[in-house]
Amino acid sequence: MDLSTFPPIAVVLGGLQSLVTTLGVLVEPVAGASAAALGVVLFTLLVRLVLVPVGVSQVRAEIARRRLAPAIADLTRRITDPEARSKALMALYASEKVSPLAGCLPTLAQAPVLTAVYSLFAHAEIAGHANTLLTHTLGGAALGANLVVTLGTGFAAVWPYLVLLVLLAIVVELSRRATLRFTGPATVATTGPGQE
Template identity: 45%
Template sequence: MSVFASLVERLADLLHPLFGASAAAAAIVLFTALVRLLVHPLSRAAARGQKARAALQPKIAELRRRHGGNPEKLQRAVLDLHAREKVSPLSGCLPSLFQLPAFFLLYHLFSSGTIGGRDNELLGHELFAAPLGGRWTDALGAGGPFGGPGLVYAGLFALVAVVAAFGYRLTKRSMAANAAAAGGGSGEQQVPGMAAMTRALPFMSFLTLVTVAVVPLAAALYVVTSTTWSVVERAVLYR
């Protein structure tokens, strides 16, 4: 943890001439961008996997017509198809999984009062008027929704809402394309409960609003930056 704290502090020192008191916040945004840049090859592989899975939809639809009355046989046939075509149904999860350690490090860093036996000086840094170690409830208690910290969160919520709406449209468009490729039905409906999950999937982007509201502001900045990167990346890779 102390090594990670030193990295954030060094980035903040480098950015201080440009961002002043908000240098630590800028350092978190830069750190997030660096993490996403490192994960980008996995994102490209996930995009290729998604396109490969979309190309399999007509064959999966045929399997559904052939084995629709036998769910177990259908599931085995679909798994065999993925294995023959060397397409992993889980490849899209890898970019998110590899980002989790960075998020949790930030979360714990800005939730702890001490680092290596000394006071955590990073908690004193701010994004404009909002402490990076504070939460939305703290901002509301420090002046209400229109106080300085409250307005910082209002700006974050507005940004997240715009990004989530764009992500919603991308997801709906991708699902419509997959359904069309499968001949009007989703080739992955053989998994129990997948239909309900598929209907809820486009709305998952809006859960970022909840995350921003409950985690420390530093972790919220990571989430907002990473989510924005993801949406732009999806728009480019899945076009």
């Protein structure tokens, strides 16, 4: 059974497809033939903007974990009884007002959004009609194409995908560096002499 045909999910996917299509129509006077691809890029930016609070929550959770790491390591070293260690860890988390699940919850919150975005480009049919998003291209790469199948057609068809993969790698690296820059000073500030 395809979950994308389940009525509530189909309605959400249909709405997302309409949003991406509308964004493409809005930028068509500026972008011309690349309007659909630019609509996808704008939609992706909107999704990232919506997920900023989740990302901030993840960074805060990481800062809290780094701050508590020495105390957790000390408790783990000192207390050998698993039940007593668990109680001591829960007491530590409570006293520091940190949830042990703080890093997991933001990730779980992102999952439905990212799954819906992925589904827009994984299904030939959405909400009972053809998925027109798959007929457009982005930088020469067809949005509805499968990279594995395209690899068999030769370099001329594959190079746009390679360019997109390089761009994706650059975006991921920039995001990683931004996260490190954001979390770095907090960990330095909480590390005192002799705790390094």
